[in-house]
Amino acid sequence: EDQVTQSPEALRLQEGESSSLNCSYTVSGLRGLFWYRQDPGKGPEFLFTLYSAGEEKEKERLKATLTKKESFLHITAPKPEDSATYLCAVQAITTSGTYKYIFGTGTRLKVLA
């Protein structure tokens, strides 16, 4: 069964304290892996797409990496405004041959000033 697992569920960091969020997946026919940021009461905001093992993407203090089994979202010197829930999703092939997203449950990040 296709599955996406994110860890930790919640993370509290001091401002400037770097860390990593994990997204592990088991899926047949991976087409892409996506990272989103979701603020309370809002829809997910797209961050990155990764397609193949070894690929890396960066945006400001965030860097996403991908292996064959998992992805990491590295946060360098975070600031309080980085506080949000970070969602990981994989795009997998369905039994009917179409593609759909499977989301993890997210990591709630809180950065303290």
Add this chain to the structure above:
Amino acid sequence: SAVISQKPSRDICQRGTSLTIQCQVDSQVTMMFWYRQQPGQSLTLIATANQGSEATYESGFVIDKFPISRPNLTFSTLTVSNMSPEDSSIYLCSVGSRRTDTQYFGPGTRLTVL
């Protein structure tokens, strides 16, 4: 990326009633989707809204409960029918890009059923 709006942004409804949520995109898009995000949980795909034909529903979701319309390439509606408190969720529409496979999400509709 496309600009996506949803109406209403939130609503409180009585058990047994129905609510229709609208999703408007500022450009023509091929793929539109509807998701549910229950409290403390992740996003679950309800259906793919197909323009000019019936929506494609995921396992566990049926047309009688969640009828969907997609009259053109910029607009879709999701109706939550005969609501119960278990339907209290955030409902999100998203649009997909065939070129990049990336989905972009609307702001969501927060539904509370009493």
